[in-house]
Amino acid sequence: MGMLTGKITVITGGTSGIGAAAARLFAAEGATVVIAGRRKDEGDRLAAELSLMAAEGATSEFVRTDVSAEADVQALTGHVTDRFGRPSQFPTAECLSIPLSWYLALRTCPRR
Numbered sequence: 001m002g003m004l005t006g007k008i009t010v011i012t013g014g015t016s017g018i019g020a021a022a023a024r025l026f027a028a029e030g031a032t033v034v035i036a037g038r039r040k041d042e043g044d045r046l047a048a049e050l051s052l053m054a055a056e057g058a059t060s061e062f063v064r065t066d067v068s069a070e071a072d073v074q075a076l077t078g079h080v081t082d083r084f085g086r087p088s089q090f091p092t093a094e095c096l097s098i099p100l101s102w103y104l105a106l107r108t109c110p111r112r
Contacts, residue, residue: 002030008087010034010080012067015042027053027060032084036065036076 009026013019015037027033027050035050037043043062050060065076080087 002028005030007031008034008080008084010036010076010087012036012065015039015046015062020046023050023060024053033060034076034080034084034087035060035062036067037062038064038066040064 004026007026007030009023009031011019011023011026011033014023014033014035016039019035019037020042023033023035023046033047033050035043035047040062043064047060047062063076063079065072067073
């Protein structure tokens, strides 16, 4: 059992670089990982890779998201909360570029 077993993690900018490395680390520790990013092919590939290493009950999936587009952020937030409930962590490879509306939406997600 990993340190993050049972946790839901959303990683923006997760299709490459630091975001992809963070996604691998969180998945290795047992978290369910939702990868958000603009590059669909890379995101789908990474989600498939992470699903192979996922702990029992954990999963990984990619949601195409441009964090500069509020509609994309709302769709991501809705998808995550509908499918998994409130995220436990949401590290971002884009540092402070997350729109305030997303931050507020995640803070007010209903708990399951």
